[in-house]
Amino acid sequence: MGSQGRAAAPLAWEQSAYANRSKITRVGPLHADHADHAEAGETPEGRPTSSATLPSLVVQMLRHGRLHDGMDILDVGTGSGYSTALLAHRFGSSRVTSVDVDPYLTGAAAERLGRMGLHPAIATVDATGPLPGRFDRIVSMVSVNPLPASWLAALRTGGRLVTVISRTSMIVTAWKTEDGGAVGTTARDWAGFMDARHGPDYPPGAVSRFVDRIGQDGEEVGTGRYPVLDVDEAWEVRSMLELRAPGTECAYREDGDGRRTAWLVHPDGSWARATGSKGEPPAVHQSGPRRLWDVLERIRNRLNTRGGLPVYGVPLTITPDGVIHLSRGQWKATIA
Structure with missing residues (x-):
């Protein structure tokens, strides 16, 4: 809500400002402040680049x-x-x-x-x-x-x-x-x-760079073990995926008939696409140097068989150059 919105609806502005929720204040290079950047009715496109945090x-x-x-x-x-x-x-x-x-x-x-x-x-x-x-x-x-x-x-x-x-x-x-x-x-x-x-903005991500590839047939086609998952919303799984395949981006779509599609895309050109209805094993296409859906399924299998993933409460050391070493029992990971 810009300066004109504040003047026209001060109570609504006050309630929004003090609400316990995050408010996007910048999308791409466009700020939300009407007086300086955004025109009334303007619909910006791109990734959120700043917010008033929860x-x-x-x-x-x-x-x-x-x-x-x-x-x-x-x-x-x-x-x-x-x-x-x-x-x-x-x-x-x-x-x-x-x-x-x-x-x-x-x-x-x-x-x-x-x-x-x-x-x-x-x-x-x-x-x-x-x-x-x-x-x-x-x-x-x-x-x-x-x-x-x-x-x-x-x-x-x-x-x-x-x-x-x-x-x-x-x-x-x-x-x-x-x-x-x-x-x-x-x-x-x-x-x-x-x-x-x-x-001023984020560079194009792997999903946008490889958008022409990820809708095609994969080099390897099979059936997944677990139903399609919106990985970005499964925080524990998403965290472990970053540890196992750093830099992987995720995308997800659910059609009106309940059919779900998830994509995993890595900057090295690896990608995976899984499509299926809720609760059903999906059809999986994969291409590139690594099989990203296989990585995801190993993570989900560990979660199901052990009841959790080693992402919270894990001891760590950090080297002076910023490399993070995580270790719990025999499990180890590095963020570098």
Whole structure:
């Protein structure tokens, strides 16, 4: 809702602003603020690129940070400025720095916060690169993969970082160690955030790049063991898929007659398409260097036979260059 919407419906604006739900504020390069970017009735196309995050999720992430008075705190992903406002109000503006890649967002947030008497440091930088300062806590409201080495460089020894791994619901919490790395766990909790951007929009994804291929017959055609799944909505399965086939994108469609189709597409050109009705084994087409649906079915089989997947509450270590090593018993995985 832009500035004209706020003036015409102040109560609706107030209810929306304070509702416990996420609000998309930017799609592609187009901001939601009518006064500056969007025309009335305009329907933007593309991926959401910024949002006012679900307030309870913001608080959840801040709690994982184990924040205390006297700490220097970095808020990654300024967005609307909501999390920055909470931090500056509670710990003081002088203790808070917030970064975002979008100069419009950082400028608008600084103006809003200034009107409330809050003046934290707000910088326009690519958060995956060098950071402006040294910190006791880093809490990220965007997801990353891999973990930027610059975060460890900017974190003081004994400091704590909290972030979500891209294309997963895994919250990494870790304490920096004297060797420049970190040690911690994935939280027994879950969250989802937009990926960190490096510019005004996300580059084209694998699904869009290979859209002409993924509707064709596959090099290998067979019948799946499990019914078609909307993988992005099965958070535990989606997280494990990222660990086993990093970078895989998912798409899903359900037709009016209940027929379901799911796609898995990898940047290396591998793809899988499964189609079937609810509860029935699907027809599966696969092509490319790896068989993505086979990877997914092994994950689902582990889930069904063991009752869970090792994605939450997993011990981890992080090397100074940001490589995350996960380990539980004989199971191991690396995020690099």
